[in-house]
Amino acid sequence: MMQSGFLKLSALSAFARFFVVYLFALPVWADGRLMPVQVLPVYKQECAACHMAYPPGMLPAASWQRIMLGLDKHYGSDASMAPEQVQQVSVWLKANAGTYKRVREEPPQDRITRSAWFARKHREVDSAVWKRVSVKSAAQCESCHTQAENGNFDEHQVRIPR
Numbered sequence: 001m002m003q004s005g006f007l008k009l010s011a012l013s014a015f016a017r018f019f020v021v022y023l024f025a026l027p028v029w030a031d032g033r034l035m036p037v038q039v040l041p042v043y044k045q046e047c048a049a050c051h052m053a054y055p056p057g058m059l060p061a062a063s064w065q066r067i068m069l070g071l072d073k074h075y076g077s078d079a080s081m082a083p084e085q086v087q088q089v090s091v092w093l094k095a096n097a098g099t100y101k102r103v104r105e106e107p108p109q110d111r112i113t114r115s116a117w118f119a120r121k122h123r124e125v126d127s128a129v130w131k132r133v134s135v136k137s138a139a140q141c142e143s144c145h146t147q148a149e150n151g152n153f154d155e156h157q158v159r160i161p162r
C-alpha cells in the first residue's frame with residue numbers, strides 16, 4: 001500500500017516537474033510565432049542591415065507599428081525605406097507580431113531589450129558584459145546567440161564573447 005502510494009506520488013511529481021521545467025520555461029517562444037518559417041524577403045533585406053532581423057514575435061503589433069512609422073529617426077539612425085516596402089513590412093510584422101501574454105506589453109522605446117521577459121531571461125548576465133566591445137550592445141543578439149539568425153535563442157547555443 002505504502003509502496004504504490006509512493007510510486008503514484010513520484011509519478012505525479014515527475015509530471016509536475018515536466019510542467020515547471022518545460023511549459024513554464026518556454027515563455028515567449030511557446031506560441032511558436034517568434035520567427036515565422038517564411039520570412040518576408042524585404043524584411044530580411046532591409047531590416048537586417050544594421051542588426052539582425054529580429055523575430056516579429058518578440059514585440060507586440062503596436063510597437064512594430066510605431067517603429068515602422070518612425071524609420072527616419074530610428075534609435076538615432078535613419079532607416080528610411082521606400083513607401084511600398086514600409087507598407088509590405090508593416091503588414092507582415094503586424095500579422096506575425098507577438099500575442100503571447102508576456103509579449104503583449106509594449107516595452108519602453110519599443111525595445112525588445114527593455115521587455116520584462118528580456119530582463120528576466122538575462123538577469124544572470126553581468127552588467128559589464130553588455131558593454132564589452134565584442135558584444136557591442138544588448139540589441140546585437142547574435143554576439144552571444146550563435147544561432148540567432150535562425151531564430152534559435154536556445155540557452156545551449158549561447159557563447160558570451162570575451
Ligand code: HEC
Nearest residue numbers: 046047049050054075077078079110111112113114137139
Ligand atoms: C541604418 C541602420 C538600421 C536599419 C536599416 C534598421 N535599424 Fe533597427 N536599429 C538600428 C540601431 C542603431 C538600433 C539601436 C541598437 C542599439 O541600441 O544598440 C536599432 C534598434 C532596433 C530595435 C530595438 C532593438 C532593442 O534594443 O531591442 C528594433 C525592434 C529595430 N531596430 C527594428 C528594425 C526594423 C523593423 C527595421 C526595418 C524596417 C530596422 N530596425 C532597420 C539601426 C537600424
Ligand code: HEC
Nearest residue numbers: 112121129135137138139140141143144153154155158160
Ligand atoms: C551578452 C550576451 C547576450 C546578448 C547580447 C543577448 N543574449 Fe539572450 N541570453 C544570453 C544568456 C547568457 C542567456 C541565458 C542562457 C541560460 O539560461 O543559460 C540568454 C537567454 C535568452 C533567451 C532565453 C533562452 C532560453 O532557452 O530560455 C532568449 C529568448 C534570449 N536570450 C533572447 C535574446 C535576444 C532577442 C537578444 C537580442 C535582442 C539577446 N538575447 C541578446 C546572452 C545574451
